[in-house]
Amino acid sequence: MSDYALFIDYKYCTNCHVCEVTCRTEHNIPLDEWGIKVAEMGPVKLNGKWMWNYVPVPSDLCDFCADRRERGEDPTCVHHCLAQCIEVIPVDQITERMKLAGKTATVFIP
Numbered sequence: 001m002s003d004y005a006l007f008i009d010y011k012y013c014t015n016c017h018v019c020e021v022t023c024r025t026e027h028n029i030p031l032d033e034w035g036i037k038v039a040e041m042g043p044v045k046l047n048g049k050w051m052w053n054y055v056p057v058p059s060d061l062c063d064f065c066a067d068r069r070e071r072g073e074d075p076t077c078v079h080h081c082l083a084q085c086i087e088v089i090p091v092d093q094i095t096e097r098m099k100l101a102g103k104t105a106t107v108f109i110p
């Protein structure tokens, strides 16, 4: 298991799909497969409020951009997300970051 994780806070995800496209391009992933996929959650009504979220989810094809990280670069999905939803963080910071982000955070440990 890696000492680092992809920390994803989808609160500000705009569903632009740039993470999907850049991951596909970087890793030559065919059009019918995904290294990361933005799932749509909603619209659903909860306690009178509408909820509609976009949630980027790395797949088993994600290798954490090993080549880029060996060169000291961020994964391409991290680098290209304009909303800064995806970050690389040390695994020992996960609990703290989850507490700060609240319910819109997910973690992927390669």
Ligand code: SF4
Binding pocket: 012, 013, 014, 015, 016, 017, 018, 019, 020, 038, 054, 056, 080, 081, 082, 083, 084, 085, 086
């Ligand atoms: S995670 Fe970032 S790049 Fe991916 S769809 Fe959301 S805003 Fe776009």
Ligand code: SF4
Binding pocket: 006, 022, 023, 024, 026, 027, 035, 036, 058, 059, 061, 062, 063, 064, 065, 075, 076, 077, 078
């Ligand atoms: S870390 Fe790299 S391989 Fe994994 S989802 Fe992001 S761009 Fe794709």
